[in-house]
Amino acid sequence: MELFTLAVSTLLIALTFFLLRRTSADSRLPPGSFGWPILGESVEFLFGKPEKFVGDRMKKYSPDIFKTKILGEKTAVICGPAGHKFLFSNEQKLFTVFRPHPMQHLFRSYKPKSAELADPAPPSSKTTDETKAIRQPGFLKPEALMRYLVGMDLITQKQLHIHCAGKEVVEFYPLSKTITLTIACQFFLGINNPERIARLVKNFDDVTVGMHCIMLNLPGTIFYRGNKAAAALRKELIAVIKEKKEAMAKGGPLHDILSHMIVASDPSGKSMPEPEIADKMMGLLTAGYSTVATTMTFLMKYLGLNPDIYERVRAEQLAIAATKKEGVPLDWEDMGKMKYSWNVICETMRMVPPLQGTFREVIEEFTYAGYTIPKGWKVYWTVSTTSMNPQYFKDPERFNPSRYDEGEAPPPYTYVPFGGGLRMCPGKEYARISILAFVHNVVKNYRWEVVDPNEQVEGDMMPEPQKGLPVRLYQH
Numbered sequence: 372m373e374l375f376t377l378a379v380s381t382l383l384i385a386l387t388f389f390l391l392r393r394t395s396a397d398s399r400l401p402p403g404s405f406g407w408p409i410l411g412e413s414v415e416f417l418f419g420k421p422e423k424f425v426g427d428r429m430k431k432y433s434p435d436i437f438k439t440k441i442l443g444e445k446t447a448v449i450c451g452p453a454g455h456k457f458l459f460s461n462e463q464k465l466f467t468v469f470r471p472h473p474m475q476h477l478f479r480s481y482k483p484k485s486a487e488l489a490d491p492a493p494p495s496s497k498t499t500d501e502t503k504a505i506r507q508p509g510f511l512k513p514e515a516l517m518r519y520l521v522g523m524d525l526i527t528q529k530q531l532h533i534h535c536a537g538k539e540v541v542e543f544y545p546l547s548k549t550i551t552l553t554i555a556c557q558f559f560l561g562i563n564n565p566e567r568i569a570r571l572v573k574n575f576d577d578v579t580v581g582m583h584c585i586m587l588n589l590p591g592t593i594f595y596r597g598n599k600a601a602a603a604l605r606k607e608l609i610a611v612i613k614e615k616k617e618a619m620a621k622g623g624p625l626h627d628i629l630s631h632m633i634v635a636s637d638p639s640g641k642s643m644p645e646p647e648i649a650d651k652m653m654g655l656l657t658a659g660y661s662t663v664a665t666t667m668t669f670l671m672k673y674l675g676l677n678p679d680i681y682e683r684v685r686a687e688q689l690a691i692a693a694t695k696k697e698g699v700p701l702d703w704e705d706m707g708k709m710k711y712s713w714n715v716i717c718e719t720m721r722m723v724p725p726l727q728g729t730f731r732e733v734i735e736e737f738t739y740a741g742y743t744i745p746k747g748w749k750v751y752w753t754v755s756t757t758s759m760n761p762q763y764f765k766d767p768e769r770f771n772p773s774r775y776d777e778g779e780a781p782p783p784y785t786y787v788p789f790g791g792g793l794r795m796c797p798g799k800e801y802a803r804i805s806i807l808a809f810v811h812n813v814v815k816n817y818r819w820e821v822v823d824p825n826e827q828v829e830g831d832m833m834p835e836p837q838k839g840l841p842v843r844l845y846q847h
């Protein structure tokens with residue numbers, strides 16, 4: 372009996388100790404709510420506006436950090452310029468990259484079954500391959516971009532001519548996507564077949580939407596559509612790889628990223644399997660396609676709604692055109708002269724961020740703003756915690772490109788559409804020159820009115836105009 376009492380007392384003490392420890396650990400966690408069982412707060416995050424989701428909770432819990440559960444993960448949302456600085460400067464020390472589960476699923480078909488069994492953990496830190504592929508060999512370095520620029524200029528001219536010349540009303544969102552994907556297909560894959568590109572557009576759209584969604588694989592769901600589109604893209608990309616290999620065997624040129632990936636081998640001398648190359652190319656194309664197209668589209672909107680700003684951009688571009696002989700394409704020096712146009716692009720990305728934010732995984736427990744975030748949690752950062760804050764951007768609802776003029780630049784870590792630190796978007800310069808080439812050609816040849824100035828913006832993590840942004844065009 373005595374032994375029984377002793378055992379029960381020991382158990383009770385251990386339980387009390389455990390509960391006390393848990394309560395004290397929980398009290399060190401950031402404020403916030405994990406929402407519903409299983410779903411957490413994913414529905415609110417995905418189907419409300421993500422900036423509203425974050426803004427409401429910053430007001431309710433803390434402007435620095437709050438906890439939530441989204442896309443199946445306990446997540447700390449780290450906010451404000453100090454939060455951005457903390458996150459960007461602790462890459463690979465406290466954090467590593469994390470792709471949400473739908474994204475991991477859509478982009479990892481190449482992983483051999485045996486490897487999956489040996490390594491069942493989510494490959495959060497291993498999904499950086501496409502980044503390595505794009506950062507290391509210098510495909511997006513200025514030397515390479517200088518070569519791409521002429522092609523970007525010519526493709527943009529041609530596409531604008533095909534889709535706009537003689538037309539009264541043009542939907543600019545689909546057109547921007549076609550221009551962007553045509554450019555990316557040329558430089559990433561070395562293909563320029565318009566039918567093939569048109570087929571890819573729809574699939575890339577479905578994959579893009581599927582990257583941030585609830586993983587319900589039933590007909591009609593976003594995830595189901597994303598999966599189907601990813602499979603179709605993979606098939607198409609594998610066909611492109613086979614053709615490329617044949618062309619290379621006959622001595623074809625190695626100008627695109629794909630050819631380099633085909634010849635690249637790992638340290639043991641093995642070349643990459645085709646499904647793996649296909650997935651990496653899919654990752655790259657997805658990262659660089661809708662972001663650029665969205666920026667071009669909303670730029671059309673803001674220039675259409677602000678004739679005085681349009682006139683200033685046009686004057687800048689005509690001055691550049693005046694220094695060139697007819698038919699001579701844009702060069703690197705011209706890009707440096709497009710300062711006001713770049714400010715307009717920056718302001719467009721502030722008003723409508725092409726990518727709201729990204730996730731990290733915590734690799735070492737850390738304390739921030741007095742709260743402790745355990746190892747294994749996810750961290751989410753988003754541009755929206757600073758970009759519409761009147762503390763950093765006076766009159767934030769106003770489209771005002773002059774706010775980036777010298778002497779008026781936003782405070783550090785408040786304007787971060789491309790992220791920052793080690794993980795900063797490797798495609799930033801590519802995006803800059805492709806959008807500047809677009810601005811040059813569109814304002815040189817057209818003036819326009821936005822058909823519906825109040826057209827709704829849809830989309831969760833990546834915004835899009837509900838009706839595709841129809842504009843009424845007038846040729847100069």
Ligand code: HEM
Pocket residue numbers: 468499501502505511655658659660662663666720725726728729730787788789790791793794795796797798799801802
């Ligand atoms: C306006 C256009 C673009 C915007 C606003 C944008 C924005 C971003 C942002 C915010 C990130 C996340 C950074 C982070 O996690 O800290 C990112 C990552 C990335 N972007 Fe972009 N991007 C754009 C265009 C491009 C283009 C054109 C490419 C490719 C040519 C590209 C390739 C990538 C890749 C591969 C990553 C992943 C980097 C990593 O995880 O290390 N992006 N981008």
